[in-house]
Structure formats: C-alpha cells, structure tokens
Amino acid sequence: MSIWEYANPKKFMQASAWALPWMIGLTVLCLGVGLVWGFFFTPDDYKQGSTVKIIYLHVPAAMMAINAWGMMLVTSLIWIVRRHHVSALAAKAAAPVGLTFTLIALVTGALWGQPMWGTWWAWDPRLTSFLILALFYFGYLALWAAIEDPDTAADLTSILCLVGSVFALLSRYAVNFWNQGLHQGASLSLDKKENVSDVFWVPLVICMVGFVMLFVTLVLMRTRTEIRARRLAALLARERVA
Amino acid sequence: MTALLIRDLRLAMRAGGGFGLGLAFFLLVAVLVPLGVGPEAATLGRIAPGILWVGALLACLLSLDRIFALDYEDGSLELLAAAPIPLEGVVAVKALAHWLVTGLPLTLVAPGLALLLNLPAQGYGWLVLSLALGTPALSVIGAFGAALVVGVKRGGLLLSLLVLPLYVPTLIFGAEVVKRGAAGLEVGAPLALLAAITMGAVALLPFAAAAAVRVNLR
Amino acid sequence: MPELGKYAFAVLGSYAAAILLIAGVIALSFWQRARVKRALAEVESRQGKSDG
Numbered sequence: 351m352s353i354w355e356y357a358n359p360k361k362f363m364q365a366s367a368w369a370l371p372w373m374i375g376l377t378v379l380c381l382g383v384g385l386v387w388g389f390f391f392t393p394d395d396y397k398q399g400s401t402v403k404i405i406y407l408h409v410p411a412a413m414m415a416i417n418a419w420g421m422m423l424v425t426s427l428i429w430i431v432r433r434h435h436v437s438a439l440a441a442k443a444a445a446p447v448g449l450t451f452t453l454i455a456l457v458t459g460a461l462w463g464q465p466m467w468g469t470w471w472a473w474d475p476r477l478t479s480f481l482i483l484a485l486f487y488f489g490y491l492a493l494w495a496a497i498e499d500p501d502t503a504a505d506l507t508s509i510l511c512l513v514g515s516v517f518a519l520l521s522r523y524a525v526n527f528w529n530q531g532l533h534q535g536a537s538l539s540l541d542k543k544e545n546v547s548d549v550f551w552v553p554l555v556i557c558m559v560g561f562v563m564l565f566v567t568l569v570l571m572r573t574r575t576e577i578r579a580r581r582l583a584a585l586l587a588r589e590r591v592a
Numbered sequence: 593m594t595a596l597l598i599r600d601l602r603l604a605m606r607a608g609g610g611f612g613l614g615l616a617f618f619l620l621v622a623v624l625v626p627l628g629v630g631p632e633a634a635t636l637g638r639i640a641p642g643i644l645w646v647g648a649l650l651a652c653l654l655s656l657d658r659i660f661a662l663d664y665e666d667g668s669l670e671l672l673a674a675a676p677i678p679l680e681g682v683v684a685v686k687a688l689a690h691w692l693v694t695g696l697p698l699t700l701v702a703p704g705l706a707l708l709l710n711l712p713a714q715g716y717g718w719l720v721l722s723l724a725l726g727t728p729a730l731s732v733i734g735a736f737g738a739a740l741v742v743g744v745k746r747g748g749l750l751l752s753l754l755v756l757p758l759y760v761p762t763l764i765f766g767a768e769v770v771k772r773g774a775a776g777l778e779v780g781a782p783l784a785l786l787a788a789i790t791m792g793a794v795a796l797l798p799f800a801a802a803a804a805v806r807v808n809l810r
Numbered sequence: 811m812p813e814l815g816k817y818a819f820a821v822l823g824s825y826a827a828a829i830l831l832i833a834g835v836i837a838l839s840f841w842q843r844a845r846v847k848r849a850l851a852e853v854e855s856r857q858g859k860s861d862g
Contacts, residue, residue: 457824572843
C-alpha cells in the first residue's frame with residue numbers, strides 16, 4: 351500500500367471522502383480546546399500582560415504559513431518529476447490557505463507589536479519576512495490565475511514555487527541582516543520551550559496541532575474541488591469537440 | 593551566440609526599442625523623491641542609497657517584458673529554441689543584452705543622480721560597485737520572470753508582482769553596501785553576499801528560465 | 811471574559827481578525843466547491859442524456 355496510489359484521482363477522492371469527516375472533527379476539537387483553554391484559562395504574562403494570549407493565534411499561524419509553502423514546494427517537485435495531477439492541484443489548493451495563515455500572522459503580529467513596541471507596524475525581521483512571504487503567495491496565486499492551460503499553469507507555478515523558495519530563504523537572511531541590532535531580545539520570538547513556561551506551552555501545542563488539522567482539512571477539501579474542476583473542464587472540452 | 597547578442601542589442605537600440613527609457617525613469621525617481629520628501633540635505637543623504645537602489649531596480653523592471661515578448665510574438669523564439677545553441681545559452685545572452693542596455697547605463701549614470709540626492713562622498717565608489725555587481729542579478733532574475741509570463745497577454749503587472757519579491761535580497765545587500773560605505777563602515781559582508789547572489793542567479797536561473805520558455809512554447 | 815486590561819483591543823482584535831480570516835477561507839472553499847459541483851452535475855447530466 352504505497353502513498354502513490356493516492357496520486358490516482360479516483361483513489362484520492364475515495365480516500366479523502368472517508369478521511370474528511372474525521373479531519374473536520376479533529377480540527378474543531380483541537381482548535382476549540384486549544385483556543386478556549388488559551389484564552390480563558392491561562393494567566394497573564396509578567397512582562398506582556400494579557401497580550402500573551404495572542405500567542406495562541408500568532409505562533410501556530412506563522413508556523414503553518416511556512417509549512418504550507420513547504421508543502422507546496424514538495425508537491426510542486428512531485429508534479430515536475432512524476433507528473434501526478436493530484437499533486438499539482440494540491441499545491442494550488444494549499445496556496446490560499448497558506449496566504450490566510452500568513453495574513454493572520456501579520457495582523458496578530460502587528461496588533462501584538464503595537465502595545466509592546468508602540469507602533470502599529472514595526473519592521474521587525476520576522477514580521478518583514480512574513481510580509482515578503484505574503485508577496486510570494488500573491489505572485490503564485492496570480493500566476494495560476496493568469497495561465498489558461500491547466501498543465502502549463504501547473505508547470506510554470508511549480509517552477510516559480512521552486513525558485514521562489516530559494517529566494518524566500520535568501521530574503522529571510524537578508525532581512526535579518528538588514529535589521530540587525532534592533533529589537534534584539536525584544537522580538538516576538540517565542541522559540542521553543544525555554545522561552546515559554548509550561549502553563550502556556552500545553553494549550554499552545556494544542557493550538558498548533560489544531561492549525562495543522564485545519565490546514566489538512568482545507569487542503570483535502572480544496573483539492574477535491576480542483577479535481578472536480580479538472581473533470582468539468584475535460585467534459586466541457588469533449589462537448590466542444592463533439 | 594554573439595550574433596544573437598548583437599541582434600538583441602540592435603533591436604533594443606533602434607527607435608521604439610526602449611533604450612533610454614530606464615535611464616529616464618531612474619532620473620525621474622531621483623527628482624521626484626526629493627520633491628516628495630523635502631529638500632533637507634541631511635535627510636536626502638541618509639536615504640540616498642535606498643532611493644538609488646530602488647530606482648535602479650524599478651528602472652530595470654520596465655524593459656523586462658521585452659526580453660522574450662517580441663520574439664515570442666513573431667515566432668522567432670520557437671526558432672531559437674530549436675537552434676543548435678542550448679536554450680539556456682539563449683536566455684543568458686538575452687539577459688546579458690538586457691543588462692548592457694539597462695543595468696550598465698544605470699550603473700554609470702548613478703553617481704550623477706547621487707549628486708542630486710546628496711550622497712556622502714565616500715559612498716560613490718560603493719554605489720557604482722554595488723550596482724555593477726547587483727544589476728546583472730536583476731537582469732537574470734528579470735529574464736526568469738519574463739520567461740514565466742511570456743504567454744500572458746499584457747503580463748507586465750504580473751511580471752512585476754513575480755519579480756519584485758525575488759529582487760529583495762539583492763536590493764537589501766546592495767543598499768547596505770552603499771549605506772555602510774557612505775558611513776565609512778565595514779562593507780565586506782553585504783558585498784560578498786551581493787556578489788554571491790548574483791553569481792548564483794547567473795549560474796542557475798537560466799536553467800529555470802529555459803524550462804519556463806519550453807513550457808510556454810508547447 | 812478574563813481581565814484583559816489595557817490590552818483588550820490588541821487581544822480581542824487579534825482573535826476577531828483571525829476568526830474572520832479563517833472563516834473567510836472556509837467560506838471561499840465551500841463556495842468554490844458548491845459552484846464546481848453544480849456545474850459538474852449539470853454537464854454530467856447533459857452528457858449522460860446524450861450518451862444514452
């Protein structure tokens with residue numbers, strides 16, 4: 351039972367139809383528990399007051415914004431190498447979700463930064479990197495929309511995703527370089543356990559899992575729609591020829 | 593390949609070829625920014641590196657769609673793809689032509705504009721060096737973007753959206769070189785990174801661009 | 811509602827924005843799904859009739 355069986359659109363539709371209700375359930379459960387716990391049942395932070403509650407949105411969204419692009423990179427590579435349409439369509443399906451997470455990271459980051467740093471927008475390296483990531487997502491989506499032939503679009507957007515990934519990484523380092531010396535230590539970096547005490551950590555992990563579940567659920571659902579759309583286009587083309 | 597280079601250069605230089613458009617735009621930016629920001633010399637001097645780099649970047653953007661569009665429209669691109677020289681070489685030559693007609697003139701004209709923007713004296717050398725090192729990257733990255741959208745009618749805006757994020761690392765390091773150089777600080781790190789990005793782009797992006805051209809010619 | 815103090819706007823604003831954005835992408839996905847399903851059903855029934 352190899353994962354490549356699901357490259358077959360029919361198998362994918364069957365498997366995803368079965369999986370989707372479970373994924374929706376898990377998403378609602380994890381997000382519900384995580385966010386309610388985090389919002390209502392955690393204390394304020396010594397330094398950041400009640401704004402620490404924003405962590406339950408900001409960190410998972412930021413994490414998924416990056417992971418979504420990573421998934422798009424992998425599925426684009428699979429399309430280029432193995433020509434599985436489901437893979438290309440999955441990348442297309444994931445992009446709006448990844449963009450949404452990026453926007454959430456940006457908005458919550460700005461709202462968190464305002465009371466902490468005193469300005470509505472700060473060119474903090476992390477926030478700036480996410481702004482650039484949002485531009486990469488917009489470009490990717492715009493290219494899919496601009497090309498009529500689906501296979502051509504899949505090929506071009508895959509190449510863009512590949513090249514874009516390299517430049518996104520380069521930009522990350524460039525932006526860090528560009529903003530050296532500012533906000534050191536005061537950045538929103540809540541990396542890893544050392545910086546976040548246990549009372550915040552558990553609901554945070556649950557929220558992160560919840561966001562992963564949300565991503566998977568939406569991508570499954572959207573890929574199914576893309577597969578149907580592809581079938582629709584094929585049928586319409588057949589009609590025009592007949 | 594030399595023949596292709598000369599041909600592209602000739603096409604760019606003749607009337608309607610767009611030569612000088614980038615330069616004019618660069619000049620416009622250098623004039624408009626002080627008008628918008630105010631004539632205070634110290635302010636202008638501080639932001640001059642950024643303005644010059646952003647101006648150069650935007651000026652490069654203007655002529656990008658010409659790299660492939662004309663040949664695509666009249667069918668010559670297909671002929672070039674079938675020619676004995678590899679398509680990657682064709683792309684590299686076209687990017688080189690673009691640089692010779694856009695990036696290089698910008699680099700040479702920049703010190704004059706830096707005068708308008710009150711760039712500190714020690715920054716001039718770094719300005720020319722950073723642009724000389726960085727504009728080839730802008731041309732080759734631009735060629736990649738142009739290859740992606742060659743099949744899209746009026747894809748100019750889309751081209752900008754795709755290419756500008758790719759320009760970010762070059763812009764940051766290029767402007768840093770000039771900023772630090774103008775202040776008399778150490779310039780080694782951003783300079784090395786700028787050069788590395790250009791070399792990497794020039795070496796690898798022609799392959800990605802050629803792949804995109806092949807896809808669009810199918 | 812926990813005591814949010816002076817940060818109420820930042821915290822509530824963040825939760826509101828995030829919920830709105832997530833609801834938005836979910837709604838978009840449902841809308842696109844419904845549109846494609848409808849069009850597909852229509853074409854399939856048309857072709858089903860003509861195929862016999």
